Amino acid sequence: MNGNHTRNHTPLEPKADRETVRRHNLSLVLRAVRDEGEVTRAGVSARVGLTRAAVSSLVEQLMESGFLSESGKTFSGQAGRPGTVLKVARTGVAGIGVEINVDYVSVCVVDLAGTDRVRLVEHLDNRGAAPAQVLGRAAGIAARALASAAEQDLRPVGAELALPGLISAGTVRQAPNLGWTRVAAEGPFAEALAALRPGLAALPVRSENEANLAALAELWFGGLGQVRSFLYLTGEIGVGGALVLDGELLSGAHGFAGEIGHVVVEADGPECRCGSRGCLEQYAGQSALLRAAGIDENAGAAGVAELERRAREGDERAVTALRQAGLMLGRVLSGAVNLFDPDAVVLGGIYRPLMPWLSPAAGGELAGRVVSGLWPEGSGRLRASSPAADAARGAAARVVQDVLADPVAYAVP
Amino acid sequence: MNGNHTRNHTPLEPKADRETVRRHNLSLVLRAVRDEGEVTRAGVSARVGLTRAAVSSLVEQLMESGFLSESGKTFSGQAGRPGTVLKVARTGVAGIGVEINVDYVSVCVVDLAGTDRVRLVEHLDNRGAAPAQVLGRAAGIAARALASAAEQDLRPVGAELALPGLISAGTVRQAPNLGWTRVAAEGPFAEALAALRPGLAALPVRSENEANLAALAELWFGGLGQVRSFLYLTGEIGVGGALVLDGELLSGAHGFAGEIGHVVVEADGPECRCGSRGCLEQYAGQSALLRAAGIDENAGAAGVAELERRAREGDERAVTALRQAGLMLGRVLSGAVNLFDPDAVVLGGIYRPLMPWLSPAAGGELAGRVVSGLWPEGSGRLRASSPAADAARGAAARVVQDVLADPVAYAVP
Missing domain, CATH: 3.30.420.40 (ATPase, nucleotide binding domain)
Known part of the structure; x- marks a missing residue:
């Protein structure tokens, strides 16, 4: 039994338009080559479920249009002649x-x-x-x-x-x-x-x-493996957030979903630029973090580097500032995980280099407060973003x- | 431009199987009649985009199988012969x-x-x-x-x-x-x-x-009108929650999404049965509400009725308990709205009869803390569930x- 059938509000057409089918299948073949990196026509055929003849014709068109090229290598599979290896064009x-x-x-x-x-x-x-x-x-x-x-x-x-x-x-x-x-x-x-x-x-x-966009970059180019649903936080002057569900960005009804930086931590906390008080940004944003560590809050990237240096040297004020920010992040994240049930939480921006000092406190909050019990310490679900993935x-x-x-x-x- | 095309990982078939098409279209016609309540064959044809002949054949099969019946009424449209009105079977x-x-x-x-x-x-x-x-x-x-x-x-x-x-x-x-x-x-x-x-x-x-399930009932049978994305809270002994996005339930990666009752309100608050502390349930669940109002927390439905009666009479302790619970609800809801950006928040269960005393405080928090600015007081986005919709x-x-x-x-x- 499955109740999720109500999307289909259009009748099925016994025949789809030939040109539409070809455009769809050109995309399918191009994406297959992109996903595989290097692949023969036979490999594409096996992946997408079209005949080799159909794939060859589609590949020819994609090569003529400059989307695909042959790498010069050949590959012998378990059966048949060796195939020329295809890749997407680099120009x-x-x-x-x-x-x-x-x-x-x-x-x-x-x-x-x-x-x-x-x-x-x-x-x-x-x-x-x-x-x-x-x-x-x-x-x-x-x-x-x-x-x-x-x-x-x-x-x-x-x-x-x-x-x-x-x-x-x-x-x-x-x-x-x-x-x-x-x-x-x-x-x-x-x-x-x-x-x-x-x-x-x-x-x-x-x-x-x-x-x-940083979350999509993480999905496409980060090291998330099988993870397709995650919550993404980026520490900047503000704290940005995004939700990815089954590989799709969750935009919300008006495109404004993911504003985790403005989730309230303390009802009567410091004023936020958004007009509210006590938002997460006021505890775990770049300015708040630098200020709590005793560093000029307007020092930008140099200030973050200085914070990391001090934490690495064991400077107590820096370490305490990061632990406190980690606690606040963990509290808000535990609530978000209870609401959204993602596979992982990814911290990017300035949080990436600061993870060694943020994650113990944040991870402890997640372990203690996520009701599903799927976030014990050491679960690996809280992780730093990939340096290769940014907005x-x-x-x-x-x-x-x-x-x-x-x-x-x-x-x- | 639109980046949302990656779902289609299967080639299009130029021909769909005839039996598959007919089963799909039988469903389409049956759902059209259900949605319209009462409708002629011509009305179904206009709605689903199939010919009148095709619709008539599908209707015949659905009537033979006992899914549809004729109401006995006829309806004259702007053109053509009067049509017999169809409805779904009530047995x-x-x-x-x-x-x-x-x-x-x-x-x-x-x-x-x-x-x-x-x-x-x-x-x-x-x-x-x-x-x-x-x-x-x-x-x-x-x-x-x-x-x-x-x-x-x-x-x-x-x-x-x-x-x-x-x-x-x-x-x-x-x-x-x-x-x-x-x-x-x-x-x-x-x-x-x-x-x-x-x-x-x-x-x-x-x-x-x-x-x-209560959220789906609200979607299908409540008075939500055009709202297709909403956050649903149900006040019971626990506080349950659900997220509906574009008319679909958001389940999360493991089916555990929507646990708003265990979002933390105060880090060092009372112990919760889930093992954490300071969860929303400890401030706005049925037991907490009754206790704060000075009513036996195990009094069940009778206790809730008593709370409503006292609030209606202006009993200060009851009104204060409800205002405090409304504040806590509003704080957690504002965070959830910032994360999820729904069109509405629907409060069900025991919150429905208690809305007059909960909603001013909750609505004030939403107005002050939602960063999109889409939740001013009087926006009507915070609403009680329909009595016709339950789990x-x-x-x-x-x-x-x-x-x-x-x-x-x-x-x-």
């Missing part, structure tokens, strides 16, 4: 991701395989500047990254912005730590970028919450996902 | 739901339309008894309800148990307020029920968390859902 279609955060901008270009091919990070303070100025700066950095990409024969077909705020229908509804309210970011960024690249086609631009890469990879989903739409005529 | 195939809670058992039989046709509630204390004894009692109540159903020519084809605990693969992993740990409930219930109905075929039995009805309706999803599998040969 041509690509994606660009642009993370605009409070104290840095990070730009990443990824190829069809999802590999990070260009990376440009600038540390700067975006808090004092108007949104248009911040977006203009970010466009300048993106333009330099695009120039590097062009030198590698990579052609991004879209850009995605990663922003630390609540984003709905292309508008940043609120980004408290940037001081933004109701900012339409995509248009100004696209125009600023177009102005820097005269004669080139304007890139389509979209935007998404940075924690959501900019997630943003760039989303553009590539679109290509993989319908390569025909992105083929050069 | 025949049905579902039975059995909620086993701490201090009551509630059994419900619903027909194909989802209408509550038999209801049997017994107030008793299940805490002192062994699981087998509790399941045996519940089977006795279910057998009496099945006898009433038979008198109405209703034939339940399956039973679903609603239980206040963490359930995975048919086993109650933990039901702290019943005192159950690792109890396989389905088999013993099915056997006890079969022993009470000699000569009749044994019913297939499955089980699910009661808050999850037993949700459980019974899940059985009927299976029939609606594939009526051929349940047709009497």
Whole structure:
């Protein structure tokens, strides 16, 4: 018995349109090669369940359009002739991701395989500047990254912005730590970028919450193994969060899900920029952590490095600050785990290097407070994010996902 | 651009099997009639996008199998001949739901339309008894309800148990307020029920968390209108919770999602039966509420009625207890809303009659602490559950859902 059948509100058509079927299957083959890394036509056929003849025809079209290439290697399977090994092209279609955060901008270009091919990070303070100025700066950095990409024969077909705020229908509804309210970011960024690249086609631009994109990067490029449902936290000036369920981002009814930084820890705690009091961010955000450790809270990345250095040396104030933040994180996380029942919790951003001092306290809270009993200490469910996965890469990879989903739409005529 | 295409890992078949198509379309037509209540063949055709001839043939088969009937009325649309009005059959195939809670058992039989046709509630204390004894009692109540159903020519084809605990693969992993740990409930219930109905075929039995089923009942039979994503809380001896996203229950990675009763409110608060401290249940569960109001915490439904009576009369202790519980509910709910971004929060169980005294404080916390700003006071997003929706009805309706999803599998040969 299974009650989950109500989604099918359309009649089945006995015949699907031939062109639709071919486009779907081109995507299926391209994704199979991307997932396998290197694979023969026979391997693709076994994976996707299409005949070898059908796969060969689809592969031919994908090679002509520049999406696939032959590696030159051959592979002998258990039966049949040795096959030529296929891989996705490392030039041509690509994606660009642009993370605009409070104290840095990070730009990443990824190829069809999802590999990070260009990376440009600038540390700067975006808090004092108007949104248009911040977006203009970010466009300048993106333009330099695009120039590097062009030198590698990579052609991004879209850009995605990663922003630390609540984003709905292309508008940043609120980004408290940037001081933004109701900012339409995509248009100004696209125009600023177009102005820097005269004669080139304007890139389509979209935007998404940075924690959501970092979580997707973790899903696609992190070391999560079989984990498909997890809660992701990123420590920055703010504390961002995202929920991934069965490999899909959980957006919520309005696109605002995952705001774990504004879960209340103490009802009468310190005021938060969001307008509430006692939010997790006020106990475990970058500024709060540095302040509690006796480090200048505006010291940015250098301050975090200093905190890590002091903790490593056993500085009591630093270690205590981290243990306290870990306790608060663990309390909020135990509640979130009771609500959402994920397979894992992944801590990214500044939490990654600080895990040795955060995780004992946080893990203890999870062990004691998760009702399912699935989070005993040593369960390995609380883990640091992968250094290879960040919001900019997630943003760039989303553009590539679109290509993989319908390569025909992105083929050069 | 849309990155959400990775689910399709199977090639499209140009032709679907003819029998599969017909079974799918029989379900489609049956659900269309159920959703519309009363509708002509032409109305069904317009709704599902199949030709009138195809609909007529499908309707004929559904009538022969006893799933549909003609109401006797006719309806003249804007064009064509008047059509005979169809409705789902009010006899025949049905579902039975059995909620086993701490201090009551509630059994419900619903027909194909989802209408509550038999209801049997017994107030008793299940805490002192062994699981087998509790399941045996519940089977006795279910057998009496099945006898009433038979008198109405209703034939339940399956039973679903609603239980206040963490359930995975048919086993109650933990039901702290019943005192159950690792109890396989389905088999013993099915056997006890079969022993009470000699000569009749044994019913297939499955089980699910009661808050999850109450939330589904709210979705299907409550007054939620366009709301498809909501957080559901039910106040009982424990505090149960469920998350519904886009009309689907969110189960979590292990089926344990929604345990809002064990979100921590105060780190060093009172011990909870789950093994943690300071859980929401210790502030807003039935026992805590009654105790705070100066009423015997073991008084059950009579105690809740007394609390409501005192609050209505303005008894200060009762009103204060409810305001405090509302504050704690609001704090936890604001965190859950920040995480999950639902369209609404629905309070059921004992919270429903107590809403006038709970909701001002809870609503104030939501207004002040939800970062999206979508929950100002008076937004109407915090609401009481419908009296027509409860876990037993949700459980019974899940059985009927299976029939609606594939009526051929349940047709009497």
